[in-house]
Amino acid sequence: MSRAQEPQRPFFPFGNPFRMISPKGAYLSPKLLHLLNTFEETLAGRIKKLIQEADEDFIALSWMKCATELLCAIHTDVKSLINALELPVCDWEDKWLDVYLDNSVKLLDICNAFSSEISRMKQGYIFLQCALHNFRGTAPNQLKKARSSLDEWKQHINSKNPRLEKCIFAMDGLAQSLNLPKIKNSAKGKVLMRAVYGVRVVTLSICSIFDAIFSGSARKLVELQVLEGCLWAEAFTNFQTCVNIKFRNTYNRRAVVLKELESVHKSVENLHQIFVKDGVDSVEAGMVQEIASDLGKSAEKLSRGLDLVVKEVDRFFQIVLTGRNALLDNLRFGSKISDGAQANKKVEGLMVR
Numbered sequence: 001m002s003r004a005q006e007p008q009r010p011f012f013p014f015g016n017p018f019r020m021i022s023p024k025g026a027y028l029s030p031k032l033l034h035l036l037n038t039f040e041e042t043l044a045g046r047i048k049k050l051i052q053e054a055d056e057d058f059i060a061l062s063w064m065k066c067a068t069e070l071l072c073a074i075h076t077d078v079k080s081l082i083n084a085l086e087l088p089v090c091d092w093e094d095k096w097l098d099v100y101l102d103n104s105v106k107l108l109d110i111c112n113a114f115s116s117e118i119s120r121m122k123q124g125y126i127f128l129q130c131a132l133h134n135f136r137g138t139a140p141n142q143l144k145k146a147r148s149s150l151d152e153w154k155q156h157i158n159s160k161n162p163r164l165e166k167c168i169f170a171m172d173g174l175a176q177s178l179n180l181p182k183i184k185n186s187a188k189g190k191v192l193m194r195a196v197y198g199v200r201v202v203t204l205s206i207c208s209i210f211d212a213i214f215s216g217s218a219r220k221l222v223e224l225q226v227l228e229g230c231l232w233a234e235a236f237t238n239f240q241t242c243v244n245i246k247f248r249n250t251y252n253r254r255a256v257v258l259k260e261l262e263s264v265h266k267s268v269e270n271l272h273q274i275f276v277k278d279g280v281d282s283v284e285a286g287m288v289q290e291i292a293s294d295l296g297k298s299a300e301k302l303s304r305g306l307d308l309v310v311k312e313v314d315r316f317f318q319i320v321l322t323g324r325n326a327l328l329d330n331l332r333f334g335s336k337i338s339d340g341a342q343a344n345k346k347v348e349g350l351m352v353r
Contacts, residue, residue: 028191043231075199096192100196100327129299205222221247
């Protein structure tokens with residue numbers, strides 16, 4: 001997790017994502033306009049709340065939990081919007097379905113990668129527990145074992161997670177889908193696609209923040225440009241500005257981004273500074289016990305924070321999976337109806353003859 005600073009990787013979506021929303025002669029009824037405005041105002045409010053959740057130490061597990069809760073909320077919001085639009089799956093264009101199904105797979109892959117990284121970080125807690133166990137004694141062999149466990153933890157926490165490194169490909173795919181096909185004859189479709197666009201922008205942004213935090217690389221952070229016509233555009237711009245400032249300040253202060261992990265690193269480094277000496281006298285032994293106590297508290301806080309985040313990531317995974325399965329079930333059900341209708345037509349045709 002302790003890696004050198006890398007330049008931010010900006011991203012600007014190709015084309016105009018709103019060409020499918022506001023073609024010439026486009027008209028939305030008052031009802032549809034109200035549904036869209038309500039959705040976008042709610043999205044703006046959720047983004048503002050997430051900014052408010054950020055304290056001086058923005059990059060913390062407590063904030064990551066709030067960010068994942070936002071993802072769960074906005075993906076639930078868009079499901080509610082679909083119901084309010086009374087837009088059944090059978091009325092969806094094939095291109096919408098293809099993009100939705102493809103993006104849902106990418107989101108599930110990203111969730112799995114994040115869960116894998118949290119699990120890997122949790123495994124490092126075992127090394128810290130071993131070290132803390134040996135710190136309870138003062139015998140040289142116990143302190144030697146404790147130092148060995150700390151070395152193993154540092155090696156483990158700085159190792160790379162192949163699943164996490166593949167996230168960039170999934171997120172690049174999500175970014176490409178921001179430029180949706182043009183919608184011609186469906187006012188409800190225009191509302192849905194505009195709402196989905198907002199959800200995808202916020203989702204991609206937060207996923208890139210998580211990827212940057214877990215990898216320790218600011219290069220993973222993406223910056224998206226959105227049109228000002230969205231009611232959530234200003235809130236999102238402020239959100240990105242806040243994130244950029246916090247990441248920049250974090251990297252200037254420490255190489256480690258995550259607040260709780262930084263506390264563990266600090267205690268481990270303090271212990272290593274003591275261990276570089278040949279022996280530990282009575283005063284230093286007391287210092288070791290004090291620092292070890294701080295390490296225990298920091299490690300426990302890190303472990304609890306990771307548990308809370310992975311719980312929300314799993315919940316987001318289930319929301320995406322449930323939505324995908326519901327869509328596939330509707331498609332299968334519609335296919336059966338279509339097949340049945342075709343069969344009836346054939347029978348009627350035979351009877352006429």
